[in-house]
Amino acid sequence: MNRKLRTGLIGMGCRGISLLHDTLLPMTEDRLEIAAVCDVYEDRREKAAKLVEETCGYRPFATGDYREILGMDIDAVIIMSSWRSHLDMAVQAMKAGKYVGLEVGGAYSVEECWRLVHTYEETGVPCMLLENCCYGKRELMVLNMVKQGVFGDVVYCEGGYHHDLRNEIAGGEVNRHYRLQEYLHRNCENYPTHELGPIAKVLKINNGNRMLSLTSTASCAKGMHAYLQKQTGPVTKYADAAFAQGDVVNTVIRCAGGETICLTLDTTLPRAYSRGFTVRGTAAAYFEDIDAFFLDQVHRKYEFNARGLWGNAAEYEDEYMHPLWRGFEPKGGHDGMDEMVYSAFVDAALAGVQPPIDVYDTAAWMCITALSEASISTGSMPVAIPDFTSGRWVQRQDIAEQKYALHF
Numbered sequence: 001m002n003r004k005l006r007t008g009l010i011g012m013g014c015r016g017i018s019l020l021h022d023t024l025l026p027m028t029e030d031r032l033e034i035a036a037v038c039d040v041y042e043d044r045r046e047k048a049a050k051l052v053e054e055t056c057g058y059r060p061f062a063t064g065d066y067r068e069i070l071g072m073d074i075d076a077v078i079i080m081s082s083w084r085s086h087l088d089m090a091v092q093a094m095k096a097g098k099y100v101g102l103e104v105g106g107a108y109s110v111e112e113c114w115r116l117v118h119t120y121e122e123t124g125v126p127c128m129l130l131e132n133c134c135y136g137k138r139e140l141m142v143l144n145m146v147k148q149g150v151f152g153d154v155v156y157c158e159g160g161y162h163h164d165l166r167n168e169i170a171g172g173e174v175n176r177h178y179r180l181q182e183y184l185h186r187n188c189e190n191y192p193t194h195e196l197g198p199i200a201k202v203l204k205i206n207n208g209n210r211m212l213s214l215t216s217t218a219s220c221a222k223g224m225h226a227y228l229q230k231q232t233g234p235v236t237k238y239a240d241a242a243f244a245q246g247d248v249v250n251t252v253i254r255c256a257g258g259e260t261i262c263l264t265l266d267t268t269l270p271r272a273y274s275r276g277f278t279v280r281g282t283a284a285a286y287f288e289d290i291d292a293f294f295l296d297q298v299h300r301k302y303e304f305n306a307r308g309l310w311g312n313a314a315e316y317e318d319e320y321m322h323p324l325w326r327g328f329e330p331k332g333g334h335d336g337m338d339e340m341v342y343s344a345f346v347d348a349a350l351a352g353v354q355p356p357i358d359v360y361d362t363a364a365w366m367c368i369t370a371l372s373e374a375s376i377s378t379g380s381m382p383v384a385i386p387d388f389t390s391g392r393w394v395q396r397q398d399i400a401e402q403k404y405a406l407h408f
């Protein structure tokens, strides 16, 4: 029988329960053992414990204090709690010798990102940001094409978290969800990694390139107010609240190689979901919103007919689909991305090797939130982005070849 990764889960809210059900419990057949579940809310940890018991035939340890989990004889922890708690928990878990898987979110200060990196360097315990969008079908296909030179030199990338979250934010008090307080009190690029993660891999950030500086600009905040005016019930308590979070935040990042990245947070106005993944090179372009490639040698005739390109990406799958997606039949959440990122984590932790999204990636991507807050608060002033590798980015090469590697 295969060895299983003995794991503790922290944070059994929306994400924790859906991941447990759709992605983690299926993995308990051969690779994963869920030894403990934790949430400050008793009903949530009980729900999680019951799900594990029904599937695995044993009851995991359930607690409201995550430090009890860190004291257990387990290999790893998966942190799926609210953003504010992430980096403190990750640091303590690494100190306790537990391989860390960290759900996505942004940092509150650059200092806590440094603390994460220093803890890794002192303990040698890895930490992986569980950025599922790095394993998206199109994101990996584009990465594969960039690797093969189809794009020429990549010059500019764009991405966004375009997701109408008005209902989730407004219902924060009823649903015990943290986003409401975040939107009332902070104004920043609060969710950068879904789009920045895949872009950072395309641009070899921390492996031959790095992010140097950013500017962030926030629009006014009118979306939540307009939305709440039309609601009924308990959420109307916030109908006249002054939300700090601008409706649309644009962040422009400059890289050492001269490339630029534009990130957009867009979560409180009506629209359909998109991550707006866009990669522009000297020889080709990809536009997620029309799911189309513009290959310089092939598509010039569409110069004034963008509609003619719509949806053409599927035609290039046979030639350029990433090896991870060939023959892959997505199960679980987020079109298979969850299954892939959690498989990457469990495989790396079982093998005791570095994960494909390591502590330096985690710090670099998460710090964008704190830095965007500083830039917005000073009228879009440029802010320097720290080099968490302390100069090693120049020489760092692909880590050990592994199935889920994202470097090239």
Ligand SMILES: NC(=O)c1ccc[n+]([C@@H]2O[C@H](COP(=O)([O-])OP(=O)(O)OC[C@H]3O[C@@H](n4cnc5c(N)ncnc54)[C@H](O)[C@@H]3O)[C@@H](O)[C@H]2O)c1
Pocket (backbone or CB within 6 Å): 010, 011, 012, 013, 014, 015, 016, 038, 039, 040, 041, 044, 064, 065, 066, 080, 081, 082, 083, 085, 103, 104, 105, 130, 131, 132, 176, 177, 178, 334
């Ligand atoms: N990768 C994705 O596609 C994706 C999708 C949704 C959410 N997420 C991420 O998952 C995380 C959780 O999001 P959510 O929507 O489930 O939020 P949620 O508020 O529904 O759940 C978070 C849970 O963490 C618990 N918690 C907070 N502090 C704790 C502590 N100190 N100890 C124990 N439990 C604690 C809360 O009680 C809550 O139940 C966030 O980081 C979010 O960004 C990722």
